[in-house]
Amino acid sequence: MPPNNPNDLPSTLSLAAAAYSSNLLLLLDCWNNLEGRERAYLPKETKEPSQAWADRIKRTTFDNRFEPAIKDYAGLLSVFSLNEDTAQSILGNQNNIDQMGNDLWTFFHEVDQYCLRDGWCGVMVEFPPVDPNINSQADLLESDRRPYLVLIDRRDILNWRTTKINGLPQLTRVTIRETRLEPEGEYGEKVAVYYRVLIPGEYFVFQIIETKGEEQLLLVEQGTTSLTEIPLVYYSDTESGLFSAKAPFLNLAKLNIEHFQKRSQLNEVLRKCNLPVPVRKGLISQAEDLKKVPPLVIGPNSVLDIPKDGDFYFAEPSGVAIAASREDLKDLEAAMDRMTLDFLTSGEHQKTATEVVLDSTKTSANLKGVARRKESAIQQIFKLWVAYTGEIEGGGITQDEDLLSMPLTPEQTGKLEDLQSQGLISHRTLLLLLQAGKVLPRQFDIDAEVAMTQQVQVKDEVLSE
Incomplete structure (x- = not known):
């Protein structure tokens, strides 16, 4: 039977996820250089021909300031070391922590990029189903069956339920959207969407099938885990409130879009200024003359008949707004630079040592706060890992204390x-x-x-x- 209420489907977005979805779309568009999405940010003008609109879009390239800023910050956070009390199973698998060939540092470098881009993401600790041949912890450590980490995009964490334990919110249910490529026909493939619902100690995987215009919920997989909690860690470098962090670089993304739009406007002004319009006066005095006048041909092998008291010239736009538009773009670029680490090298004037130290101190203090949250999140991830393996201590990491200090x-x-x-x-x-x-x-x-x-x-x- 189809669900009577759309909110009974696991694909339902929580109110918080739905409210932030438009921002997440903009952030992802900037991250992907607006590929295939340029029309959304350079809309068609009134009565603008479709071909002219398409040509206008092609004439301006998106100058991506957003993605490099995220990667610069994430790069600063990638300098860390494993603590001495880190579990042996984690140390033994640090060079392939996600079963995709990524080492621990590469994996969390990508996690930090997702987190800084979107505000937060999820890291799930997965564990393969029980192997009947494993009878002890020693057997487990010697086998290939071990936990591994999975990065979950914020957009794929659709809804959740929480309860408070000792005053702190704890997950009691969460739904994760999974997109899989499946074979179709002899050589083709198709995209299939599944919904993994996690509750403490159990999981369910659903697929929504549409038949006769109705959506049917199909349970395709279910199982149990050995944990008493959901093996998903909310990972945020900026805010500790569960699933509440906002994207720290959202304003930078918005300015980057504005920069793209104003560059397009400037390009159009320059193009029109470089294409003067020919004007011929005196040949047409009434409507009937339009039928008699031959088409205007301009070139090295053509001549023009100009009547007495007539004239011919090229009308050129004045270009008064060009200088103002260029200054506006410079102001936007300066504003974007202030939101990134470029303050150490950018600017019209050479910064004094005091200015650099003050800017560096503020940014370093912020980054150290980010680093502390990262250490806490990874400690939680390692704790879930050893809850699967049975080891006593999960351990953690130590970030580089001097994130912005320059080498000798x-x-x-x-x-x-x-x-x-x-x-x-x-x-x-x-x-x-x-x-x-x-x-x-x-x-x-x-x-x-x-x-x-x-x-x-x-x-x-x-x-x-």
């Missing part, structure tokens, strides 16, 4: 090397200072390097004797 300059590096060569600091201290100054990578093993250097020195001394 060659001059500073040289001074440290001089101190070491003069015997004022040890070789190990030099390496530690270079690592802290971002000259050496964070994962560089200083102890191993010192041990190797000492072995080489001993070998050289033996050979010299």
Whole structure:
């Protein structure tokens, strides 16, 4: 039987998801360079011919400032290390954390991009169905059956139910839309949409089938999990309220669209100014003359008859608005730069050291808050992971504390090397200072390097004797 109420279908959007859907569409359009969506932002003008509209759209390229800004910020957050108490099963699978070949750092770099673009996303900890051959935790750790992480786009988390436990909201149900490519015919394929409904300890997968104009709900899969909670973590770098974070760069996306529209307007003005209109005066004095006058032909091999007291010239637009339009575009670009990390390099004037430090301090403080939320979210993800494997501690990550600090300059590096060569600091201290100054990578093993250097020195001394 078809559902009597549309809200009984798992495809129903929550009120919060529906209210924010138009913003999410704009954000995704900017992220995708407006590909196939240009007409939505450069609408057809009144009485504008369809071909002229299409040509106008082709003449302006979207200058994407939104996507690079997101990736720049996400790149700053990608410098982190695993804590010493991280579970062995996570360490053992850190190079393929999602069963798609992505290591832990690559996976969370993409998660951060989704999160900064849309405000939040979901990370689900999946676990394959029970294998009857696994009888102990040791068997589980030795087998290929293990948890893995799945990134869930905010747009695919359609609705949810929560309850408060100890004053904190806890998920009691959530619906995730899944889009799958399935074979159709001998060589073709089709897109099929499924709805995964998660509740603590169980899951159901539905498909909505339309027959005779009615929607039928079909249960295609169901199963249980060993957890007492839903294995989905709300991941936000900006707000802790469950499914409530707004996109931090929404205004940047809107300005980027405005920039695209005004660039298009400027291009049209420039085009019209570069295409003057020929004007011939005196040949047509009444309506009947229109039928007698031959078509106007202009070229190196043509001549024009101009009647007495007539005239011929090209009418050119004045172009007064061009300078103002260009200044307006510069103002927009400056506003967009202020919303990104470009303040360190952009601007008409050279910034003083104090200005750079103040801007850097504000941004660094904001990024450190973002980093703390990331550490908390990943700790929750690891906790769900070990709830599946039975390990005691999930562990977590530690973000780079100096997110915006600049690496040591060659001059500073040289001074440290001089101190070491003069015997004022040890070789190990030099390496530690270079690592802290971002000259050496964070994962560089200083102890191993010192041990190797000492072995080489001993070998050289033996050979010299």
